[in-house]
Amino acid sequence: MTPLLSVRDLHVGFGRDPAAHEIVRGVSFELAAGETLAIVGESGSGKSVTALSINRLVDFGGGRITRGAVDLRLADGTVIDLANAQEHQLTKIRGGEIGMIFQEPMTSLNPVLTIGAQIEESFRLHRGLTGRQATAAAKDALDRVRIPDAARRLKYSPHQLSGGMLQRVMIATALSCNPRLLIADEPTTALDVTVQAQIMALLAELKRETDMAMIFITHDIGLVAGIADKVMVMQAGEAVEQGALNAVLDTPRHPYTRHLLSAVPHFEAGRAARTDYRRPETPTEGSAAGPALHVEGLTVRFPVTGGLLRRRTGNVHAVDGVDFDLMPGETLAIVGESGSGKSTTARAILGLVQPTRGAFSANTNTPHGRGRPSVQMVFQNPYASLNPRLRVDSILAEPVIAAGGRISPETTARMTMLLERVGLPLDSLQRYPHEFSGGQRQRLCIARALMLNPSVVVLDEAVSALDVSVQAKVLELLVDLQKEFGLAYLFVSHDMAVVERIAHRIAVLYAGQIVEIGDARSVLSAPRHSYTRQLIAAVPSIERRHETFALDLRQVPSLIRPLGFEPEQAEWQSFGADHRARVEG
Amino acid sequence: MNYLTRRLVTFPLVMLGVSILVFISIRLVPGDAITAMLGTEAGLLTPDQRAALEAYFGIDQGWLVQYGRWLTGAMQGDLGISVTYGKPVLDVILERFPLTLELALLSMAIALLVGLPAGVFAATRNERPSDLIVRVFAMIGQSTPNFVVGLLIIFILSVGFGVLPVMGAFTPFFVDPLQNLGQLILPAITLGFAFAASVTRIARSAMLDVLSEDYVRTARSKGVPALSVIWRHALPNALIPVVTLSGVEFGYLLGGAVIVEQIFALPGLGRMVLDAILQRDYALVQGSVLFIALNFMIVNLIVDLTYVMLDPRIRLGDR
Numbered sequence: 073m074t075p076l077l078s079v080r081d082l083h084v085g086f087g088r089d090p091a092a093h094e095i096v097r098g099v100s101f102e103l104a105a106g107e108t109l110a111i112v113g114e115s116g117s118g119k120s121v122t123a124l125s126i127n128r129l130v131d132f133g134g135g136r137i138t139r140g141a142v143d144l145r146l147a148d149g150t151v152i153d154l155a156n157a158q159e160h161q162l163t164k165i166r167g168g169e170i171g172m173i174f175q176e177p178m179t180s181l182n183p184v185l186t187i188g189a190q191i192e193e194s195f196r197l198h199r200g201l202t203g204r205q206a207t208a209a210a211k212d213a214l215d216r217v218r219i220p221d222a223a224r225r226l227k228y229s230p231h232q233l234s235g236g237m238l239q240r241v242m243i244a245t246a247l248s249c250n251p252r253l254l255i256a257d258e259p260t261t262a263l264d265v266t267v268q269a270q271i272m273a274l275l276a277e278l279k280r281e282t283d284m285a286m287i288f289i290t291h292d293i294g295l296v297a298g299i300a301d302k303v304m305v306m307q308a309g310e311a312v313e314q315g316a317l318n319a320v321l322d323t324p325r326h327p328y329t330r331h332l333l334s335a336v337p338h339f340e341a342g343r344a345a346r347t348d349y350r351r352p353e354t355p356t357e358g359s360a361a362g363p364a365l366h367v368e369g370l371t372v373r374f375p376v377t378g379g380l381l382r383r384r385t386g387n388v389h390a391v392d393g394v395d396f397d398l399m400p401g402e403t404l405a406i407v408g409e410s411g412s413g414k415s416t417t418a419r420a421i422l423g424l425v426q427p428t429r430g431a432f433s434a435n436t437n438t439p440h441g442r443g444r445p446s447v448q449m450v451f452q453n454p455y456a457s458l459n460p461r462l463r464v465d466s467i468l469a470e471p472v473i474a475a476g477g478r479i480s481p482e483t484t485a486r487m488t489m490l491l492e493r494v495g496l497p498l499d500s501l502q503r504y505p506h507e508f509s510g511g512q513r514q515r516l517c518i519a520r521a522l523m524l525n526p527s528v529v530v531l532d533e534a535v536s537a538l539d540v541s542v543q544a545k546v547l548e549l550l551v552d553l554q555k556e557f558g559l560a561y562l563f564v565s566h567d568m569a570v571v572e573r574i575a576h577r578i579a580v581l582y583a584g585q586i587v588e589i590g591d592a593r594s595v596l597s598a599p600r601h602s603y604t605r606q607l608i609a610a611v612p613s614i615e616r617r618h619e620t621f622a623l624d625l626r627q628v629p630s631l632i633r634p635l636g637f638e639p640e641q642a643e644w645q646s647f648g649a650d651h652r653a654r655v656e657g
Numbered sequence: 658m659n660y661l662t663r664r665l666v667t668f669p670l671v672m673l674g675v676s677i678l679v680f681i682s683i684r685l686v687p688g689d690a691i692t693a694m695l696g697t698e699a700g701l702l703t704p705d706q707r708a709a710l711e712a713y714f715g716i717d718q719g720w721l722v723q724y725g726r727w728l729t730g731a732m733q734g735d736l737g738i739s740v741t742y743g744k745p746v747l748d749v750i751l752e753r754f755p756l757t758l759e760l761a762l763l764s765m766a767i768a769l770l771v772g773l774p775a776g777v778f779a780a781t782r783n784e785r786p787s788d789l790i791v792r793v794f795a796m797i798g799q800s801t802p803n804f805v806v807g808l809l810i811i812f813i814l815s816v817g818f819g820v821l822p823v824m825g826a827f828t829p830f831f832v833d834p835l836q837n838l839g840q841l842i843l844p845a846i847t848l849g850f851a852f853a854a855s856v857t858r859i860a861r862s863a864m865l866d867v868l869s870e871d872y873v874r875t876a877r878s879k880g881v882p883a884l885s886v887i888w889r890h891a892l893p894n895a896l897i898p899v900v901t902l903s904g905v906e907f908g909y910l911l912g913g914a915v916i917v918e919q920i921f922a923l924p925g926l927g928r929m930v931l932d933a934i935l936q937r938d939y940a941l942v943q944g945s946v947l948f949i950a951l952n953f954m955i956v957n958l959i960v961d962l963t964y965v966m967l968d969p970r971i972r973l974g975d976r
Contacts, residue, residue, distance in 0.1 A: 129874060132874065159883070164880060165880070166879065167878065180871040182872040183894065184893045184894055184968055193879060231970045242875070
């Protein structure tokens with residue numbers, strides 16, 4: 073039997089002379105009906121371009137297939153070479169034979185059209201349905217991806233739904249005409265882990281129901297284990313290794329595959345947690361050995377207004393009574409999903425948002441930071457957090473100037489020292505941010521944060537935007553710097569696997585409140601709160617293969633409370649010396 | 658409707674501010690209405706005659722009293738008597754307004770009918786020869802003063818085709834539509850030329866942005882045909898800047914187009930205001946500026962409401 077899709081020696085180039093600027097250089101693979109191929113690689117490896125070449129969307133991005141064949145077997149058995157197909161043939165195949173879902177559900181749906189209109193469109197194009205029939209079909213499609221209250225949601229605009237919901241709408245649209253091949257290009261990268269687990273479960277379920285083939289593109293080799301039958305690893309436009317799932321994961325042949333597998337932070341129930349720091353048994357307040365950062369009852373609320381006179385009708389309880397201590401040389405990871413209040417906590421500690429209530433004090437009596445602002449921050453997106461018009465020396469000088477200092481020879485000496493320390497070439501001072509890669513930029517941001525010799529550094533998703541191998545190196549650097557300067561890290565992250573590698577202690581934030589806090593190893597290996605358990609179970613892992621998750625359709629509770637609402641006093645239960653969880657009602 | 662009420666409340670406040678500004682600025686210009694009206698003969702007036710004339714036109718008192726009197730009148734719909742026309746100001750304005758409104762509507766229609774497709778077309782042909790041709794035309798259209806365009810059109814038509822633009826007394830649309838359009842089509846093309854060029858440029862750049870958006874790629878991945886991708890998925894998202902530009906341009910056109918009115922001998926608002934300023938016809942200047950300001954605010958309101966229709970994410974008054 074001929075395979076559903078057969079790609080042979082695919083070459084794709086960009087620009088005026090595509091043959092000279094090839095992004096994909098000779099990729100071949102075959103895919104049978106009902107089979108899932110995972111294409112794994114880091115950014116720039118050509119994995120997305122390969123996928124976009126199959127339905128020829130690559131043409132619209134300035135790409136051109138320069139060589140090779142993409143043979144698709146149609147329902148009637150005829151085989152068409154998509155690499156040489158005409159545009160009018162392709163519009164029939166796109167959506168009809170090949171469905172596609174993309175990375176960013178928030179931007180991948182048309183903001184001015186309703187959800188219903190966008191799903192109906194597929195039925196009108198490929199099935200010839202109109203009016204009521206199309207609407208009914210769209211409702212069925214939403215039901216199929218388990219969106220509650222589908223009939224009403226059809227009238228919604230995309231901005232009224234969450235990212236996870238939108239990705240379901242995308243899946244519903246892509247699957248509406250029962251395509252025989254689904255291309256999923258990093259479909260869960262922009263989503264929270266628990267939402268990711270749900271989307272993966274949904275995809276696996278739908279695949280079983282319909283027997284469609286799937287090409288699943290991801291940078292996260294951990295995700296592959298749950299869904300793929302075959303794996304292809306790509307590097308610099310070439311497939312460096314491909315084979316059956318177990319063969320690739322268990323006995324990787326190519327060094328790059330081994331590198332990817334080792335760079336993926338494995339999640340091993342706390343076995344990889346750091347052990348290089350012991351918390352003093354009874355930290356004494358105020359002394360030099362006291363906490364670098366002490367937070368007590370931190371509460372941040374944003375007003376909700378409504379009605380004709382725009383009166384305050386309630387509050388968003390973004391952060392509600394958070395307290396913790398952070399010792400010098402210690403890393404406390406704050407984990408939680410979007411909307412849990414973790415970034416607001418970090419921003420409140422830096423004074424970027426005004427806390428409604430609560431106190432926090434940063435110890436300025438460390439040997440390094442006497443009388444200086446002692447908290448600095450490293451942000452998530454290294455591409456957006458460096459001013460593109462400033463040279464590196466000005467960027468590094470900025471915190472000094474902001475703190476009222478002058479550029480003295482010592483400042484310049486510190487710049488050189490830090491650049492060397494974060495592993496950037498010394499001529500970097502004369503260069504602009506665009507001349508650096510993402511990982512290098514994040515190193516710059518780290519150097520900038522260290523210019524004032526802070527005692528606490530807040531890292532807000534600081535490695536989330538980086539490729540796994542770069543991520544591992546930046547994490548190593550952070551650990552080295554921590555030991556050298558005795559820094560305390562407040563590490564805000566949604567990624568449990570990264571947290572495992574950097575954290576000494578973990579605080580789990582849910583709906584603005586800490587639900588569990590304690591020693592990293594203890595929290596990861598023996599989570600006590602149901603939310604922590606759910607969070608950990610959702611992390612994809614290489615160990616669990618083709619395991620299905622139960623679909624959980626619970627929504628995150630609303631954080632909007634009426635005026636004057638105060639949360640109940642939390643009851644805590646202790647598990648061991650440094651591990652406590654909130655008692656669940 | 659919360660937003661609408663608030664906007665309607667601000668209307669009179671803005672009008673009040675505008676009227677004070679106009680009232681002061683026109684009186685800062687040297688010269689007076691009586692001299693402007695009578696020319697050299699003004700020197701022959703006895704002081705008593707002059708005082709009587711000033712009292713008749715209500716310019717004998719101090720500024721504050723004049724303004725107070727004018728404001729009380731304006732609130733009752735009486736904008737005063739025009740010195741030059743010897744008629745109520747409102748009547749003079751309303752006589753001229755239909756022509757100006759029609760001319761503005763025609764120009765905008767031409768601009769959108771030509772500029773929008775041209776801009777969309779250029780965006781889809783990005784950097785190809787056809788795109789460059791459209792861009793060159795748009796550049797010429799934007800940088801050519803409209804008196805040059807107007808004169809060129811007259812010149813080409815009369816010398817090349819022996820057709821003369823329909824001149825003579827202005828015929829309102831409802832009296833004789835054909836005659837009326839014949840009179841207005843050339844000035845409308847003249848004004849619409851530059852307007853269309855601006856629309857082309859802004860539509861092109863907005864479309865270029867939208868065409869690289871993720872949702873356009875999604876539409877293509879669903880197998881939406883190319884034309885439908887452009888008109889149904891991309892264009893509605895690119896219309897906001899076009900509406901903004903059109904609103905501003907249309908607002909200006911409602912204030913009259915002095916040069917084009919002059920070239921085509923049309924009795925529009927623009928020439929009327931110019932004459933009123935030269936004649937120190939205080940009441941008429943004040944009345945017409947107020948009228949123009951009101952038009953502008955109404956246009957802005959319509960523009961805001963159009964945004965809401967175009968983009969469901971925009972909620973007026975939530976800011």
